[in-house]
Amino acid sequence: MYVDLKGVRLEYPAAEPRGEPVLALEELTMGVGEGEFAAVVGPSGCGKSSLMRLATGLRRPQEGDISVAGAPVTGPLSITGMAFQNPSLLPWRTTLANVMLPLEIVRPHRGRLRRHRAEYEQQAEDLLSLVGLGGFGSRFPWQLSGGMQQRANLCRALIHDPVLLMLDEPFGALDAFTREELWQVMADLHAAKKFTVILVTHDLREAVYLADKVFVMSARPGKIIAERKVPFERPRPMDLIYEREFVDLVQDLRGLIADARSGTGAGQRAAA
Amino acid sequence: MWLTSERAAPAIYTIALLVFWEAAVWIGNMPTYILPAPTVIAGAIVQYWGPIWKNSLVTLWTTLAGFGLAVVGGLALGLLVGWSKSIYAGLYPLMVGFNSIPKVAVVPILVIWFGIGVVPAIITAFLIAFFPVVVNVATGLATIEPETEDVLRALGASKWDVMTKIGIPRALPYFFGSLKVAITLAFVGSVVSETIAANAGLGHMMLAAQSQFNVPLVFAGLVMLAIEGIVMYAIMAEIEKRTTGWARRSGQT
């Protein structure tokens, strides 16, 4: 497996000296093949974002093994691109400069940036147009709507041509039309660049429409309780989401999550 | 509605205060050695313009020298303190303790070390103005949102990258915001020191005038202090406004 997590346990230390530590993930095992598009769904607070932090090496697990491309993950990997739940663009940089930020960090771009700036700027502009932000590069993030910021966030994750893309609810804050538009963009990008994707989402249709494989997580402490293959051919037309098989698969996942929330979730309140 | 117009308001209120003051002195028949009227103070400023100007320049340059040192030193220490959580934890209590010492109490020591003159004034200005700069810069660095830092760290950024790409730009509005406070405090520091141990400067001039019961000259000194203070504050406020556009518009800090 390209991304491999085996028996992973992650506990956050207690916030106060006498508080309880938070067990976020336990006995979590999952594998994603090279070039595969995987989606992770689960109840809110079950540890999806934590899972992303582990796989990108931002945090180390207390137990278990994590490897990417056959090598154990011991720290952040620059082959990954990551878009977090919160766009967190830097307000003092223009949108274009924000998108180009990874190029200032990741080798070999870091050393080439000064001499090939025009070329890189063109790449960033192209990427912005691709997500419908053409011409907005010179604006500052606070001049963009929330949805536009989230699109710029996506561009920032892609600019350094990562081979592994980790997306944490990147479309969560968008309206339905924009979201479907960006699903298309994502699907096209995946087809063109053949990167491996792990997408965390709370939108089950999004998971089924985009992914080859959907993982369902239990309530906290999170582990993988089910894995579903998505059989539909690519490219997938947008109308697919109204078809019988598609709806059935979504319903199946919905049932699994409902069980995860009510059944095993000790201390987990069934919030709406 | 010229009375409530925002642009005219500062001038109108200042003039109103002066008129009220003048009237109160005349109506109350206040002796000049208790409270001189604004016109009398203005007269004193004209009469003693030579020494007032000379001493004002001394106070101005000691204040600016102390302020300059405070900015450089405060920025350096602020970056150091904000660099790591453990340096922050170690130095913060020391700095708070040091800052809580009234600086007036330090002046006699400075006089023992450096003698009477401008050096104690500069150092007092530095000591008193330095703290807000350190605290602001360190706060700007220490309050980086973990998510923003993660964006860089996930790409394999070093601590240095995080500092230069996020920490320092983010701390700049805090830094420029602290200049306003620092210049005011530097001014307080230099005047306090001049009043205790100096042979020049507005503080020294006022002390000498007071011992000769030249109350209008004491007040003339106060007016000059106020003017110098307002001008320096205004300059710093303008610098802050020009350098931190994004912070105000994006609703940060």
Ligand SMILES: Nc1ncnc2c1ncn2[C@@H]1O[C@H](COP(=O)(O)OP(=O)(O)OP(=O)(O)O)[C@@H](O)[C@H]1O
């Ligand atoms: N830095 C942290 N320190 C302590 N506890 C944390 C930290 N980050 C997350 N947690 C806890 O770990 C659990 C899982 O959090 P996580 O953010 O991974 O959930 P999530 O599945 O992404 O939730 P959501 O769907 O709301 O985004 C939560 O109970 C949370 O309170």
Ligand SMILES: [Mg+2]
């Ligand atoms: Mg999350």
